[in-house]
Amino acid sequence: MDKLKRTKIIDLINSGEYGKTVNVKGWVRTKRGSKNVAFITLNDGSTIHNIQIVVDLNVIKEEDIRNISTGASVSITGELIESPGSGQKVEINAKAIEVLGEADPDEYPLQPKKHSLEFLREKAHLRFRTNTFGAITRVRHAMIFAIHKFFNDKGFCNIHSPIITGTDAEGAGEMFRVTVLDLINPPLNEDGTVNFKEDFFGKETNLTVSGQLEAELAALGLSDVYTFGPTFRAENSNTSRHLAEFWMIEPEMAFYDINDDMDLAEEMLKYLIKYAIDNCPDDLAFLSKRLLDEEKTKKQEERSPMELKEKLLFVLNNDFERTTYTEVIDILKNSKPNKKKKFRFLIEEWGADLQSEHERYLVEKHYKKPVMVTDYPKDIKAFYMKVNDDNKTVRAMDVLFPQIGEIIGGSQREENYNRLLKRMREMNVPEKEMWWYLETRKFGTVPHSGFGLGFERMMQFITGMGNIRDVIPFPRAPQSAEF
RNA sequence: UCCCCAAUAGCUCAGCUGGUUAGAGCGACUGACUGUUAAUCAGUAGGUCCUUGGUUCGAAUCCAAGUUGGGGAGCCA
Incomplete structure (x- = not known):
């Protein structure tokens, strides 16, 4: 032939x-x-x-x-x-x-019938051959491509921030240690602690929890940059929206204030949704039907009021609600579930951290659309966020989505050297190790802002998948690193 | 890490207040069928009832611990 x-x-x-x-x-x-x-x-x-x-x-x-x-x-x-x-x-x-x-029918585990997602998770090497995971994988690729296209079309530079880092500056969570030392018999200091000077890098190193700090350095020279890389958190989180290894998009823009930051976040989210609708109609139609079938097995009150496509269009066609922490606390304090003590954590006073039940109430019940909350109390946010003139709040912004909660966290950064140093000392951030970060505020500092988007959470929203482990090919989670 | 739930055939699950030989649907296999759509019809095979220990004359069933999975919470993206 x-x-x-x-x-x-x-x-x-x-x-x-x-x-x-x-x-x-x-x-x-x-x-x-x-x-x-x-x-x-x-x-x-x-x-x-x-x-x-x-x-x-x-x-x-x-x-x-x-x-x-x-x-x-x-x-x-x-x-x-x-x-x-x-x-x-x-x-x-x-x-x-x-x-x-050939595929011996006595042994081949996938049958021409519906399999549970839990079963397919255990067959991650074969689930690429299923309708559901094939669709997810194609949509995932389209989203990866769309993210690069979005930023490229806007003149952003992609930055490869380091995966191995020497600082735990952000305090974004437990870190995975990177070492070549003999774990049975490590070199010790006189006081009995491990001597990391003998380790590969001559110091303690970890896998990155965020590329933000490095992206800031690049932005303060290239103006508009973004990272899109793997991120690692050694937190013992066992939920349907956490992974130990996930992908994060972190744009960082010089000369942007918090409002410019929010504009970009909303524009990007809508761009991605539109890209999926325009470029993945068949896969989205399948995922929508899959979700509809799944919803039928749920109790009436737990069902989503909108189907997948409707939900996507709803986000696309509505302006995100922009509000402040102070306003939100007021709304929550006077909300039915708070007065009837239905919340696990009741909102008593200003300063309380928002729990996911509160975020979901705001998005799903009160505003009924994505919400951007700004100006959080400085005590519950990171050291690098710009403190407002009231000296009580910082220019942070969280984007809250239905069901998955926080999809984006961002802020305007503190660009004033003295105020940043003061915040670092207040929050016990090791200023000596962060000399390079501080120097960018010493030499030609400018106002700048940025945010972080959890790529798999975005994928959850686009595909309607309830468990984050089903939107990444080989999920890494506590006690789970097969494949 | 905490709370709740579950684990029985390849898959999804039933199996009552403990009772002797373990059940269904789907899948697989064999056969029938002139175009099917997750084909249909008939038949056949298939089980460490998660693990360990305990209670009992007797445990898939009750108890304890562990393992794995799921839902929720915290941490966060």
Whole structure:
């Protein structure tokens, strides 16, 4: 047989070149048949849609397809035709079939039926072959691409912030230590502590918890930059919205104040949603249907009032509510659940930290749209945030989304050397280690702002997936690093 | 890390206040069927009832600890 170039299923479905001989390769979803004809449903991951292969058993010998079962990989050459059956537009009349790899039906775990997401999580090496995870993976790629496109079109520079860091400046959580020292027999100082001077970098090092501080350095020279890299938190978090290894987008802009920062955050979120709607209609339609089926198994009161596409359009077509911490505390204090003591944590007075039940009340019940909260008490926020003139609040902003809560956290940064130094001392941030950060405020400092977007949380919102472990190929979480 | 729930066939699950031989649907396999759509119909095989210990004449079932998974909380993105 002449070497015929393989065509992807997505191109075959859109081709319309009926009568043409084509080659298609992929993985078998189902095979069914009778005495004279058999049908193979094939998918190659290029689209959510499958292509149907028609096998005339007068043309192809039965023994040639006997070993084809769900999960097998095949190469099929045949004629692309308009399908006489309902359910698909095109199909392929097979002329030659080659089995590339069998999948023993006694052992292959994926069946042509609905599997639970929990089961598929344990089969992370094979779940790429499912409709749901295929759709998620394609949408994930589209979002990665859209993020780079968004910032590139705006003249931002992508910065590779370091993955191995020497400081725990931000205090954003427990860190993973990076070391080459012998853990059984480490070199010790005289006082019995580990001597990290003998370690690879000559000091204690960890995996990064944020690229923000480094992004700030770059912004104070290139104006507009962003990072998009892996982030590591050794927090023992066991929830459906936390990972030990996740991807974060952190833009940092010189000459931006907190309002410019919010404008950019809202524009970016809407851009990403629009990009998904425009570029992933089939995958989103599938995910929407999947979510609808899942919701049917829930109790009435727990069901989402909107379906996926509606939810996306709702965010896209509405201005985010912009409000302040002080206003929000007032709303919460006078809210029904607070007065009826339905909140686990009752809001008593100004200064209290917002719990997720409060954030969800604001987004889902009170404002009924994404909310941006600014001007938090300085005591509950990070040292680098710019203190307001009231000396009580900082120019922080959190973007709260329905169901997932905080999707973005950002702020205008403190650009004044003396005020920053004062805040670092108040909050016990090691100023000696941070000499380089402080120097940017000493030499040509400018007002600047930035924020962090948790990429997987964004993915949860776009795809409607409830568990963050289903929107990343190989989730890393406590007690969970298989694959 | 804390609270709650669960673990039974390849998958999803039923199995009552402990009772002797462990159940269904789907999947797999075999056969039938002239174009099916997660095909249909008939039949067959398939079990360390999560692990360890305890209570009992007797444990899938009760108790304890552990493991794993799920939901919620904290931490946060």
